[in-house]
Amino acid sequence: MTKRQIELVRAVTAAVEPWAADLPRFFYTLLFERYPQVRELFPIRMEVQQDRLLRALLMIVDLVDDPQHLATFCADLGRDHRKFGTVTAHYAAVGECLLATLAHYAGPSWTPEAAEAWTAAYNTAAQAMDQAALEDARHRPAVWQARVTGHVRRSHNLAEITVQPDQPYPYRGGQFVSMTTPWWPRTWRYYSPAHAPRRDNSITFMVRALTGGRVSNALVRHAELGDTVTLGPPLGDLALDARSQRAVVCVAGGTGLATARALIEQAVLDGVRRPVDLYVGSRTLEELYAIDDLHQLSRRHSWLAVRATVADELTSGSGTQLLNSLAKQGPWPDHDAFLAGPGALVVSAARVLHRGGIPIERLHHDPFVSLDSVGTP
Ligand SMILES: Cc1cc2nc3c(=O)[nH]c(=O)nc-3n(C[C@H](O)[C@H](O)[C@H](O)COP(=O)(O)OP(=O)(O)OC[C@H]3O[C@@H](n4cnc5c(N)ncnc54)[C@H](O)[C@@H]3O)c2cc1C
């Protein structure tokens, strides 16, 4: 795309910004009216996530002048879209409705030249997604059906759930998996395998039921042995690089313990020998079992030190104990950091580590948490 086109794409985005709250409803209404067959790809209740698609389209705007980054982002997204049942023809339908939505809200900035620029931007992204999806379809399925083979309640709202995928499910410890259940069809949520890949292909997740949460409650309170869930492809690239000599500080709270354990187990498989200081926080004594697993790993591997805190039940969820214990340590001028757990905890821990000398680019975490506020006072 030319410099002028990039400017036009951005100008339209700025013009529709004041209507950001109205855009998704308009877009989806149009899409489902014009292409009713597409409705069945989306969840029945869309109110929580209804801005997901549109937010991502607007994210493309941020990336239009960074073609390499845009291509990688879109390829990942395209491969992942196979799980929704997205096919080539859908891209034109979504593009048409997106452009019509922008035209509706952009006012005078929607000129023929701007429309052309937006068409080019959308087509670039859509082609990259579709191409990657078609390529992906040659060597792996779009989804895996997985039977529940283990269900252990670890506390009133936490369960360890083991599933057996119907086909090999290659992933790396530290990645996460999207899942949908028969109780909330087409409602996809992410869960993190609590271990590196096993020989028998089974996967265990640590799932916490949130108050009012749909999929998490279904999994913790309704799932039984023999039920079938659907898995999308593994996502994310959190990994301890075996080639780096840097020491590592790792912080995990809540179900982030699953990610931490998988990451460390994968590091063992990869032959990583970097010193790793792992700070873990558990909400209740009942959840200590997860920390015991990590202590066992540290007994076997001298490069791994585990420091655990258990929250007072009354302050559970705040992560205060974990953060206090972390703040007493440091500085970490030459460390890499890995953070896993609830978003608020990840951001708070990132702030402590950043103050302790770790630059933001060496604070690694899942891609859905923004550390934008971490560097600011
Ligand atoms: C990379 C990643 C890895 C993850 N790994 C794990 C893991 O290993 N284990 C784990 O337990 N979780 C994990 N999660 C979180 C998980 O993906 C889900 O977000 C979580 O289970 C909640 O989903 P839900 O469908 O139960 O809740 P939702 O139904 O999406 O609800 C979420 C919250 O919003 C509230 N809410 C729901 N509907 C509304 C509404 N209409 N208006 C206002 N509020 C509403 C609910 O009360 C609830 O508190 C991970 C998330 C990410 C991003």
Ligand code: HEM
């Ligand atoms: C350039 C084009 C597109 C972009 C950038 C895009 C981006 C996204 C993103 C980022 C998400 C959220 C993913 C997640 O959180 O897991 C999403 C969800 C989704 N997309 Fe797309 N998408 C595009 C095209 C399409 C097309 C053509 C279809 C098919 C009709 C489609 C169907 C869906 C569905 C069904 C969801 C799940 C929505 C939900 O869970 O509420 N997308 N899209």
